[in-house]
Amino acid sequence: MLTEPYTLPRHCKVMHNENRTVLGNNKTGEWIKISEQCFNILNLGIENSLSPAQLIDCLEDEEDKLYFGELFEKLHSIDLIKENNESSNADQSFSHIYFALTNKCNLHCAHCCYNAEFTSTLSPKETLTTIEVIQIIDKILASKPEVITFSGGEPMLRDDFFEILKYTSQNFKGKINLATNATFINQNNVEDLVKYVGSFDISLDGVDEESCSQLRGRGVYGKVLNSIALLQEQGIEKISLSMVITDKNKHLEGEFRDLNKKLGTRVVVRQFNPIGRGKNLIKNSVHKEKTIERQLSNEKVKQIADQLKMCTCGAGGKTLLVDYDGSIYPCGLLISSEHKLAQIKELDHLNRLHEDATRETNTGFQSLINLQPDYYHKCKDCSVNLFCWHCLQETEMYAANDELFEERCVVQKKFLNRIIWDIEEVNV
Numbered sequence: 001m002l003t004e005p006y007t008l009p010r011h012c013k014v015m016h017n018e019n020r021t022v023l024g025n026n027k028t029g030e031w032i033k034i035s036e037q038c039f040n041i042l043n044l045g046i047e048n049s050l051s052p053a054q055l056i057d058c059l060e061d062e063e064d065k066l067y068f069g070e071l072f073e074k075l076h077s078i079d080l081i082k083e084n085n086e087s088s089n090a091d092q093s094f095s096h097i098y099f100a101l102t103n104k105c106n107l108h109c110a111h112c113c114y115n116a117e118f119t120s121t122l123s124p125k126e127t128l129t130t131i132e133v134i135q136i137i138d139k140i141l142a143s144k145p146e147v148i149t150f151s152g153g154e155p156m157l158r159d160d161f162f163e164i165l166k167y168t169s170q171n172f173k174g175k176i177n178l179a180t181n182a183t184f185i186n187q188n189n190v191e192d193l194v195k196y197v198g199s200f201d202i203s204l205d206g207v208d209e210e211s212c213s214q215l216r217g218r219g220v221y222g223k224v225l226n227s228i229a230l231l232q233e234q235g236i237e238k239i240s241l242s243m244v245i246t247d248k249n250k251h252l253e254g255e256f257r258d259l260n261k262k263l264g265t266r267v268v269v270r271q272f273n274p275i276g277r278g279k280n281l282i283k284n285s286v287h288k289e290k291t292i293e294r295q296l297s298n299e300k301v302k303q304i305a306d307q308l309k310m311c312t313c314g315a316g317g318k319t320l321l322v323d324y325d326g327s328i329y330p331c332g333l334l335i336s337s338e339h340k341l342a343q344i345k346e347l348d349h350l351n352r353l354h355e356d357a358t359r360e361t362n363t364g365f366q367s368l369i370n371l372q373p374d375y376y377h378k379c380k381d382c383s384v385n386l387f388c389w390h391c392l393q394e395t396e397m398y399a400a401n402d403e404l405f406e407e408r409c410v411v412q413k414k415f416l417n418r419i420i421w422d423i424e425e426v427n428v
Helices: 036-047 052-057 062-077 130-142 161-171 190-196 209-216 220-233 250-263 276-280 285-292 298-307 350-354 356-361 363-369 392-399 402-420
Strands: 012-017 020-025 031-035 096-100 147-151 175-180 199-203 239-245 266-271 319-322 327-329
Touching: 020 036, 031 036, 031 062, 036 052, 036 062, 052 062, 096 130, 130 161, 130 350, 147 161, 161 175, 161 190, 190 220, 199 220, 209 220, 220 239, 239 250, 250 266, 298 402, 350 356, 356 363, 392 402
Parallel strands: 096 147, 096 319, 147 175, 175 199, 199 239, 239 266
Antiparallel strands: 012 020, 020 031, 319 327
């Protein structure tokens, strides 16, 4: 148990409903529900600069002392209290930074959320020179992330790709990940590739040549499977294979999971987002169907209750995307002028973006804050808001369609009130 005066850390979120309170960790999603009276007692300890032991000594009832002893242990175990003098620096660093080395791609996928520019030319002219890329990498390394993911477009299109990888690997002790369509991995470069990259995120979007070609083009399926085999021959185990669910392939999700099991890869299934080039493909139909499918059977309630987490979206807080031109965005799904946080060439250090003065005046951060469920105007007064949204881009997408938003709200609120607050019915 903590021995010094305690407080709630920055990442602790608080929700109230009648006489109950939920405390949640928006980094891990872990949460606990207590009575409002107990929460008020915790606050008294904070206001009077007491340690947990001192607060417990103030209690007269032995059962209350035992309860609060267990409560403090639980809060500490899920990182929901900290000592007053404990540094908050851990909350002010980017754990995962994405660097889109190019906005160009050799494929022209219909659902591309990045809207990569198609090119049939190897080593096309790039916005950033090799020297400028290295300078950006130096700034990324100075912020000490745990993971760097190189993405695009297709990052392997760059003729200096391996030079960039080698430099990063020599100067970085963390994990290097590559997001790629895997069509350029071959027998000639795979040994060099695995020297520098420890994990791979590969897009496939199908279970055979026919289904894959509908979204990604002819011949991609065979190339991807060949690339996976080459990587595994080199001892690479961390390979994820992703599928974006659209109207064209949603019936294949089960087969896609079976394919990953057969290949020994990690399955990643994403819902289609109508952003980037995807705006021209579908208009919200998949999302609407997903919302309607959520039922309140007892079996489903128990299953969700065991797994339910508070929103942990780290966009702009734990994650950043540095784009092909040096622009910085919260993540790969929030790439727009509205959400632009900075130009990396104008920053001496990426961690400047964690400073309160920056966040209070930066229009990109303000737009991001306005999407947070406890700030968004349609959600801020809701008793389940911190559990309802798990991706800020999803909030933005639904906000553009009032009818779809309200339909989702009715279903989610009824469901989550039952899970979180034990309320069977709620008027919405």
